[in-house]
């Protein structure tokens with residue numbers, strides 16, 4: 001097979017600011033070993049997130065110019081609405097400024113004390129919005145999804161046996177909804193199979209529980225179904241996407257991922273009464289229902305991006321580029337999550353830096369080492385992000401110590417990716433010199449964004 005090429009040409013470029021290890025060492029210490037506190041000009045390859053960091057196409061930029069900024073009834077809204085309807089098959093489309101705004105509106109109405117939201121895995125802001133409403137979030141990912149280095153085709157699946165058992169033991173009246181996150185971001189960007197979505201739908205229908213899809217990476221998930229699930233190999237992406245959404249009563253989406261937009265999101269629904277309540281809240285918090293916190297030009301960019309993301313040449317390149325780097329690392333003995341997910345490479349920091357105890361944040365130490373060695377920025381998904389303290393102020397560590405290198409869409413080329421893998425392998429070969437960290441200042445919630453640390 002020939003090399004899979006980037007399915008685009010580059011018309012406009014942004015410079016990378018080069019710096020050396022000495023400079024980065026100073027920058028890192030000034031940022032208190034927290035890469036969120038770095039100036040992004042000091043980062044050479046930024047893999048902090050794939051959210052809002054995509055390169056837009058020339059068609060999207062052209063759309064920006066025809067964006068209509070009317071307060072009400074803008075034609076850009078109607079193009080946006082049509083794009084979302086074509087994908088989801090859901091009639092009601094409510095624009096929001098990003099994914100978490102759609103979640104906040106939906107959960108404020110459906111959540112509250114005593115309610116429960118069940119998911120394969122809730123993303124951290126999704127969980128935070130559920131808990132903020134007073135409700136509880138429960139993750140029920142399948143067993144394979146809990147084992148980072150053991151490959152399986154659909155590690156993002158929801159554990160349907162656990163769901164059924166939970167309902168049989170606790171009833172279903174208090175379950176606000178089941179949410180399937182595609183792909184499963186916090187679980188390694190792993191896909192969910194159509195069979196699993198269908199089965200979850202059947203259980204939900206049986207017990208009268210609404211099923212929602214957290215659709216941030218819907219197209220990447222559909223491509224995995226096409227590649228890995230029997231019966232889908234000859235279906236088009238739009239057919240697969242339509243079937244995925246056909247099982248759900250609603251969807252929330254961050255257009256900052258699989259819509260190639262720098263900002264935006266939406267809530268799609270079938271239930272008119274619920275939609276009326278959501279729109280009322282939208283008007284207070286986001287804006288009028290035909291713009292919902294977005295400019296007409298953003299609506300236009302999203303409408304176009306949602307179609308572009310289902311192009312199979314793009315998806316082949318996208319999924320292959322993540323697989324390519326994962327393979328290179330795995331071949332060099334680096335402990336990576338297997339198989340490759342849809343949008344990011346996840347390193348197993350507990351194994352990578354086995355000499356650093358979890359109390360010294362091996363994930364964050366690895367994040368710092370990658371910045372120092374190669375100017376690469378990524379994020380810890382481990383005890384700095386999810387760790388809690390017990391009554392004696394001892395750390396209760398997270399279940400996994402991962403480092404996520406999220407690949408922005410259409411931004412970096414193969415040589416950037418080669419460079420990243422070279423840096424990781426070099427750091428791996430010198431790993432014994434890396435030291436642990438301690439926290440010297442932290443906020444009571446979501447501490448990873450602002451914590452200050454010190455090298456031990």
Ligand code: F0G
Nearest residue numbers: 049051098099100123185214216254256
């Ligand atoms: N759901 C999932 C699965 C996400 O990955 C995100 C964002 C959101 C919801 C919230 O969307 O940022 O538009 O409000 N994930 C980003 C990330 C931030 O880096 O993974 P948002």
